[in-house]
Amino acid sequence: xxxxxxxxxxxxxxxxxxxxxxxxxxxxxxxxxxxxxxxxxxxxxxxxxxxxxxxxxxxxxxxxxxxxxxxxxxxxxxxxxxxxxxxxxxxxxxxxxxxxxxxxxxxxxxxxxxxxxxxxxxxxxxxxxxxxxxxxxxxxxxxxxxxxxxxxxxxxx
Amino acid sequence: xxxxxxxxxxxxxxxxxxxxxxxxxxxxxxxxxxxxxxxxxxxxxxxxxxxxxxxxxxxxxxxxxxxxxxxxxxxxxxxxxxxxxxxxxxxxxxxxxxxxxxxxxxxxxxxxxxxxxxxxxxxxxxxxxxxxxxxxxxxxxxxxxxxxxxxxxxxxxxxxxxxxxxxxxxxxxxxxxxxxxxxxxxxxxxxxxxxxxxxxxxxxxxxxxxxxxxxxxxxxxxxxxxxxxxxxxxxxxxxxxxxxxxxxxxxxxxxxxxxxxxxxxxxxxxxxxxxxxxxxxxxxxxxxxxxxxxxxxxxxxxxxxxxxxxxxxx
Numbered sequence: 001x002x003x004x005x006x007x008x009x010x011x012x013x014x015x016x017x018x019x020x021x022x023x024x025x026x027x028x029x030x031x032x033x034x035x036x037x038x039x040x041x042x043x044x045x046x047x048x049x050x051x052x053x054x055x056x057x058x059x060x061x062x063x064x065x066x067x068x069x070x071x072x073x074x075x076x077x078x079x080x081x082x083x084x085x086x087x088x089x090x091x092x093x094x095x096x097x098x099x100x101x102x103x104x105x106x107x108x109x110x111x112x113x114x115x116x117x118x119x120x121x122x123x124x125x126x127x128x129x130x131x132x133x134x135x136x137x138x139x140x141x142x143x144x145x146x147x148x149x150x151x152x153x154x155x156x157x
Numbered sequence: 158x159x160x161x162x163x164x165x166x167x168x169x170x171x172x173x174x175x176x177x178x179x180x181x182x183x184x185x186x187x188x189x190x191x192x193x194x195x196x197x198x199x200x201x202x203x204x205x206x207x208x209x210x211x212x213x214x215x216x217x218x219x220x221x222x223x224x225x226x227x228x229x230x231x232x233x234x235x236x237x238x239x240x241x242x243x244x245x246x247x248x249x250x251x252x253x254x255x256x257x258x259x260x261x262x263x264x265x266x267x268x269x270x271x272x273x274x275x276x277x278x279x280x281x282x283x284x285x286x287x288x289x290x291x292x293x294x295x296x297x298x299x300x301x302x303x304x305x306x307x308x309x310x311x312x313x314x315x316x317x318x319x320x321x322x323x324x325x326x327x328x329x330x331x332x333x334x335x336x337x338x339x340x341x342x343x344x345x346x347x348x349x350x351x352x353x354x355x356x357x358x359x360x361x362x363x364x365x366x367x368x369x370x371x372x373x374x375x376x377x378x379x380x381x382x383x384x385x386x387x388x389x390x391x392x393x394x395x396x397x398x399x400x401x402x403x404x405x406x407x408x409x410x411x412x413x414x415x416x417x418x419x420x421x422x423x424x425x426x427x428x429x430x431x432x433x434x435x436x437x438x439x440x441x442x443x444x445x446x447x448x449x450x451x452x453x454x455x456x457x458x459x460x461x462x463x464x465x466x467x468x469x470x471x
Contacts, residue, residue: 020189023176043177044245045372056218056247062176063248064169067191110243131371132242 005069009034010078018065025049025060028075036076036105040134047133050106051075057113057132076105079112088112088150095146099137106133111147119154126151159344160319162188168346169193170214171249173241174257182268183258183280192252198348199250201225208353213252213346217303218243220251230352231466232361232380236306239363242371252347255304255314255327259297259338259402260374261287261440279336287440295335296438298399304331305380305398306363308406312352318345331403338402356392358385360467364455366399368442375399376441377448379431379455383414385467390414395427395460400435400452407434410456419464424457431456 002017009032016031028034028051040048042061049061052074079086085093088111098104107130114121114129121129126147127140135143159166167186169175170193178184192198198214203225211220220226221238240246240254263271263286264279276282278295285291304327312327327350330339341347355361361382367373378398384391393414395407410430417423432453437445 042180044173044241047242047244050244057244058247059173059244062172064172064176064189064191067169067172067193128371129243132244 003066005066007032007065007069007073008071009073010075011072016065020064020066022065023061024051024063024065024068024073027065028060028073034075034077038102038105040102040106045134046103047106047110047130048103050109050133052109052113055113055116057110057129059132074109074112076108079108086112087153088115088147091146091150092143095142095149097138097142097146103133103135103137107135107143111150114147115151115154119151121147121151123148158188158190159346163343166190166343170253171216171245173245173249174253178258178265181266183264192346198252203229204351206354208351211251211350211352213255213348213350214250217241217246217249217251217254220303221246229354230306230310230361232306232363232382232463233303233310233352236303236363236365236380239365240302245372251303251350254301255307255330255347255350256339256341257301259295259335260300261295261297261335261438262442263287263440264297287438295402296440297335297338297402298438298441299331299338299401299403300374300399301404302363302365302375302378302398305378305396305404306361306382307350307352308396308404309361309380309382309394310352310355311394312350314347315349315351316341316345317348318342322348328404328406333401333403333405335402355382356384358391358467359383360385360463360465360469362459362462362466364459364462366448366451366455374441376443377435377437377451377455379452379459381456381459381463383419383460383463383467385419385464388418388468390417390419390464393460395431395456397431397435397452397456399441400437400448405434405436407431407456409434419460424460427460428453428457 038048040046051060166188198212200212202210217237227234287296308328314327363380366377380396382394393411397405410427435449435452437448
């Protein structure tokens with residue numbers, strides 16, 4: 001039986017009616033229309049569905065929508081400000097870190113979660129942060145370089 | 158609630174094992190009980206005299222990063238950090254890892270894949286596709302990374318259900334059988350783990366073998382704790398994961414170490430004993446022969462590291 005649930009996504013409140021068995025990924029894509037998060041495997045092995053909840057990178061395909069009512073959810077759609085890409089998104093474009101683009105939203109979210117917690121990661125920390133995100137196109141090197149470039153440019157306080 | 162809907166309800170913690178299993182229709186519960194609604198199960202508490210109490214809903218990421226766990230049991234923090242990948246550790250809990258379903262590549266498949274072969278023992282059927290002559294025993298392997306080191310550290314577990322509680326050594330909840338791999342009843346949940354303070358001169362280590370450096374379950378896991386007095390090993394615990402249906406304590410290797418100075422010959426002997434104690438089946442990605450050899454090798458690596466750590470801390 002459907003329940004009415006309020007989800008806060010990228011700072012906006014959404015009220016949706018969902019069955020208890022629906023995943024957050026399904027609700028984001030199909031009820032709310034935010035199709036940036038992708039379904040690669042549906043089983044937690046690829047990271048294409050990565051979103052950020054309460055500051056942590058998590059898998060939307062393994063999260064039941066009802067369990068995140070009232071929590072701050074960030075998706076890839078929330079990275080840009082209007083028409084302006086975020087620094088990380090620009091870096092991905094400039095470094096050739098995007099080919100087919102399917103892994104990209106998940107990569108951006110894992111990288112965003114990393115940089116919010118650790119603005120100056122070393123290469124091992126970058127690789128560990130994206131270790132749950134698979135890419136079949138790029139061979140990962142340019143993705144790591146893009147994240148590296150953003151980390152290097154963040155003001156050292 | 159577990160009692161009321163017994164047989165039709167599954168508990169949910171991180172969801173990183175339950176949801177994939179439900180998507181593959183390995184379990185089709187009518188109800189799912191979200192344990193995260195219960196307050197207080199997610200804490201990590203340094204109980205100085207007794208040890209460290211870890212609530213069952215503590216995420217693996219929290220354990221990996223906890224200064225208390227890193228300070229007192231670095232091998233446990235490392236083991237938690239080897240589970241899955243970043244996102245999976247942010248969601249997955251220690252309770253879920255302790256109660257992790259055993260795995261087999263004839264079991265962990267989609268509904269449509271499994272429809273094409275006879276239903277196996279783990280699914281309530283009559284055959285085992287791994288060990289053909291088996292009539293009742295399931296050979297699914299034990300896939301948890303935090304359990305071997307927890308057992309090596311003599312961890313205790315508190316289990317609650319039906320208004321009652323019980324406490325025992327974590328090691329004692331495992332049955333070494335693949336279908337009903339632990340003694341948790343359907344009405345019980347794990348509430349916390351207590352890792353007792355190690356004796357002075359202790360050092361421990363956990364080594365994991367997997368094909369890729371993230372996401373994969375272990376093909377072999379080797380956990381070692383030693384208690385050293387100078388270069389004499391006063392006590393040792395050696396526990397293997399993923400090469401049996403439960404965590405395997407290699408008691409023969411422990412006896413060989415106890416009371417003796419650690420030499421390269423002794424380490425080699427321990428490796429050989431450990432290799433023989435490993436009982437992997439052809440139900441995971443590499444051959445049983447390779448996994449047996451690697452069980453020996455990883456035990457030696459973990460032993461050397463545990464001894465080094467014990468000597469540094471003295």
